[in-house]
Amino acid sequence: xxxxxxxxxxxxxxxxxxxxxxxxxxxxxxxxxxxxxxxxxxxxxxxxxxxxxxxxxxxxxxxxxxxxxxxxxxxxxxxxxxxxxxxxxxxxxxxxxxxxxxxxxxxxxxxxxxxxxxxxxxxxxxxxxxxxxxxxxxxxxxxxxxxxxxxxxxxxxxxxxxxxxxxxxxxxxxxxxxxxxxxxxxxxxxxxxxxxxxxxxxxxxxxxxxxxxxxxxxxxxxxxxxxxxxxxxxxxxxxxxxxxxxxxxxxxxxxxxxxxxxxxxxxxxxxxxxxxxxxxxxxxxxxxxxxxxxxxxxxxxxxxxxxxxxxxxxxxxxxxxxxxxxxxxxxxxxxxxxxxxxxxxxxxxxxxxxxxxxxxxxxxxxxxxxxxxxxxxxxxxxxxxxxxxxxxxxxxxxxxxxxxxxxxxxxxxxxxx
Numbered sequence: 001x002x003x004x005x006x007x008x009x010x011x012x013x014x015x016x017x018x019x020x021x022x023x024x025x026x027x028x029x030x031x032x033x034x035x036x037x038x039x040x041x042x043x044x045x046x047x048x049x050x051x052x053x054x055x056x057x058x059x060x061x062x063x064x065x066x067x068x069x070x071x072x073x074x075x076x077x078x079x080x081x082x083x084x085x086x087x088x089x090x091x092x093x094x095x096x097x098x099x100x101x102x103x104x105x106x107x108x109x110x111x112x113x114x115x116x117x118x119x120x121x122x123x124x125x126x127x128x129x130x131x132x133x134x135x136x137x138x139x140x141x142x143x144x145x146x147x148x149x150x151x152x153x154x155x156x157x158x159x160x161x162x163x164x165x166x167x168x169x170x171x172x173x174x175x176x177x178x179x180x181x182x183x184x185x186x187x188x189x190x191x192x193x194x195x196x197x198x199x200x201x202x203x204x205x206x207x208x209x210x211x212x213x214x215x216x217x218x219x220x221x222x223x224x225x226x227x228x229x230x231x232x233x234x235x236x237x238x239x240x241x242x243x244x245x246x247x248x249x250x251x252x253x254x255x256x257x258x259x260x261x262x263x264x265x266x267x268x269x270x271x272x273x274x275x276x277x278x279x280x281x282x283x284x285x286x287x288x289x290x291x292x293x294x295x296x297x298x299x300x301x302x303x304x305x306x307x308x309x310x311x312x313x314x315x316x317x318x319x320x321x322x323x324x325x326x327x328x329x330x331x332x333x334x335x336x337x338x339x340x341x342x343x344x345x346x347x348x349x350x351x352x353x354x355x356x357x358x359x360x361x362x363x364x365x366x367x368x369x370x371x372x373x374x375x376x377x378x379x380x381x382x383x384x385x386x387x388x389x390x391x392x393x394x395x396x397x398x399x400x401x402x403x404x405x406x407x408x409x410x411x412x413x414x415x416x417x
Contacts, residue, residue: 350390
């Protein structure tokens, strides 16, 4: 059964704008399935996973292009970057939009070649695993703090409780796990990790020691929803700090994790520069950390961290699926005040705290005042043009209903995000 993807409109829009469309993202998130669903009957399909086809593309790209003329979908483009200049020549010659649809599981390898060979000719969309909106077949839209938007979702989105939320967190969001013949979770993730290590990391990144990289991946999983300190990460995983930084970059570029950058404003003098790390699929994270089931995960020491990473990933995907760059930041200062998430859009800053609590008190928003100086720059020795409005704050939690916490902040049930 095909689950309709929220990113479909963005894919079609970009295909009508550029001669080349690239859908990038981790393995098994449904890139090929999506493009096959959207393809017209005349569009050819070829996968560079096929060794014979890959050899032809690498050794004789001109002949490959004669065999697979546009409109064509070329899967796993990172395995034969030699054909990219030929795609450029074909696109320039025909002038047609949407001639080439490409997929790539390895952004850290693909993007460099695409940007060099197809600059100005390629539109890029980033696909991740299923969102809750897609699973529930609800309308997907970029997450905002708009009270009107939140209130409209209360009446249309199915309410789910803590047990079902953690079942989803534990399962993860790869489409293959939502089919009628879905594999066992442990079998799926074991194969996934092996494929990721043996093909994507070893073949494309020259990581010589797979066992050391797997250990590093597990150490990173244990740090989801925490600030990144490279020295600590290196020490715990037994590698050098430069290696830790390089390997973490591979995880980011291949869509396994993301780093949320700290919000920067000259008025906020005491902000620390450490980014916040989130695993983008909580099921993979739970598998790596050997959590046995959703019940023990929900009761365990990392329960809050998994909840925070799940909420973040839902908000993050809501922007990607709309074809937008997620305007998301974090906040942490030298006084140890933290804000889990900031949305900065249209000159407005919205603080968001994520709490695994059914009834958070006003203390949940106590650190929101840390960013108040940005709305009064003159009081802090800065000019009026530096002003940034601070809008409605949100506490995303396990509450049953959408309710105001105080005059400025709202409690938002996790099931409506």
